[in-house]
Amino acid sequence: MGWKGILGFEYGIVQGPLGPDIAGPELVAAVANAGGLGLLRTPDWESPDYVKELIRKTRKLTDKPFGVGVVLAFPHKENVKAILEEKVAVLQLYWGECSKELVIEAHNAGVKVVPQVGSLEEAKKAINVGVDAIIVQGREAGGHVIGQEGLISLLPRVVDLVGDHGIPVIAAGGIVDARGYVAALALGAKGICMGTRFLATHESYAHPTYKRKLIEYDKTEYTDVFGRARWPGAPHRVLQTPFFCDWKCLNAQENETNQPIIGRTIIHGVEREIRRFAGTVPNPTTTGDIESMVMYAGQSVGLIKEILPAGQVVKKLVEAAQFLIRQTFNPDSI
Ligand SMILES: Cc1cc2nc3c(=O)[nH]c(=O)nc-3n(C[C@H](O)[C@H](O)[C@H](O)COP(=O)(O)O)c2cc1C
Numbered sequence: 001m002g003w004k005g006i007l008g009f010e011y012g013i014v015q016g017p018l019g020p021d022i023a024g025p026e027l028v029a030a031v032a033n034a035g036g037l038g039l040l041r042t043p044d045w046e047s048p049d050y051v052k053e054l055i056r057k058t059r060k061l062t063d064k065p066f067g068v069g070v071v072l073a074f075p076h077k078e079n080v081k082a083i084l085e086e087k088v089a090v091l092q093l094y095w096g097e098c099s100k101e102l103v104i105e106a107h108n109a110g111v112k113v114v115p116q117v118g119s120l121e122e123a124k125k126a127i128n129v130g131v132d133a134i135i136v137q138g139r140e141a142g143g144h145v146i147g148q149e150g151l152i153s154l155l156p157r158v159v160d161l162v163g164d165h166g167i168p169v170i171a172a173g174g175i176v177d178a179r180g181y182v183a184a185l186a187l188g189a190k191g192i193c194m195g196t197r198f199l200a201t202h203e204s205y206a207h208p209t210y211k212r213k214l215i216e217y218d219k220t221e222y223t224d225v226f227g228r229a230r231w232p233g234a235p236h237r238v239l240q241t242p243f244f245c246d247w248k249c250l251n252a253q254e255n256e257t258n259q260p261i262i263g264r265t266i267i268h269g270v271e272r273e274i275r276r277f278a279g280t281v282p283n284p285t286t287t288g289d290i291e292s293m294v295m296y297a298g299q300s301v302g303l304i305k306e307i308l309p310a311g312q313v314v315k316k317l318v319e320a321a322q323f324l325i326r327q328t329f330n331p332d333s334i
Contacts, residue, residue, distance in 0.1 A: 009065070010036070011318050014135065019071065020041065039067045044074035072096020117134055118149070136158045136169055138171075141299075142298030151173045151187075152183075169189050172194070177303055209290045215305065220298065239295040261275055263286055266283075
């Protein structure tokens with residue numbers, strides 16, 4: 001089975017680039033040091049020097065390869081240029097057109113291109129422009145959700161579509177333990193991409209209250225209540241916190257722009273106010289009414305029982321998946 005790595009990484013475990021700044025150098029380096037693929041997340045504005053600084057900070061913490069994620073819905077050309085100049089291992093892309101020119105440019109710089117898609121159509125386009133791997137995101141996923149289909153039906157269809165193109169398919173959405181990992185492999189994936197599981201680690205840059213809520217609550221909902229003005233038409237999956245449950249039927253005309261300020265934060269070095277219904281998750285610099293801020297999480301959050309070091313998440317997953325395959329799925333048990 002394909003659990004022995006993707007794209008030259010030791011294991012087929014990818015840490016999703018958690019926006020806006022939750023996947024920083026500490027988390028990415030911890031995942032890389034454990035043999036997985038860690039992905040930094042660029043700011044949603046042009047800031048090439050800052051992006052280079054993030055990459056260099058990460059390199060101080062690991063000598064293993066890692067990647068950077070870019071959300072194409074926001075200004076990104078200069079940031080991408082910085083990423084290619086720094087020659088990281090992987091450029092991950094989300095929510096926008098992954099062009100052939102960009103793939104060629106990245107390949108010329110020795111950087112692999114890995115878009116995250118949410119439909120068969122998007123996967124087709126990615127194959128046609130020559131990407132190196134595809135992350136398939138199911139609707140179970142935490143954070144922003146680009147497609148409508150559940151992973152168990154979408155993933156094998158993308159695997160079939162890829163056929164013998166030799167492009168590894170990576171499964172994302174609702175995977176937090178070895179059972180999900182092995183299930184994804186059985187559906188034809190060569191690796192998995194996890195967001196929520198890595199959010200709940202010591203090294204993630206989420207606010208301690210947010211991490212605590214990931215253990216405390218076990219239900220999520222697909223919604224569009226948060227960040228409507230800044231990122232329109234971008235549904236997301238969030239924890240069902242008391243604040244969310246009170247406001248989930250928010251009038252469609254409302255958005256964060258005319259709401260009261262409920263806190264302050266520093267994101268990628270820039271100070272910002274947080275208004276009610278903003279799409280910004282709390283990080284350790286955030287002050288104010290933390291419990292009323294958005295808390296993204298995937299559908300399997302209820303399976304996460306403790307905050308762990310990220311390296312241990314990778315190690316435990318690999319060991320438990322190997323055990324599961326050997327012990328449970330021996331041919332005699334069918
Ligand atoms: C807090 C959070 C932020 C995220 N930010 C991004 C992002 O900036 N870019 C991206 O490609 N995916 C992002 N994702 C989605 C992940 O890449 C991945 O698809 C998802 O986490 C998988 O589902 P899971 O959370 O159930 O593991 C985010 C997910 C979470 C939970």
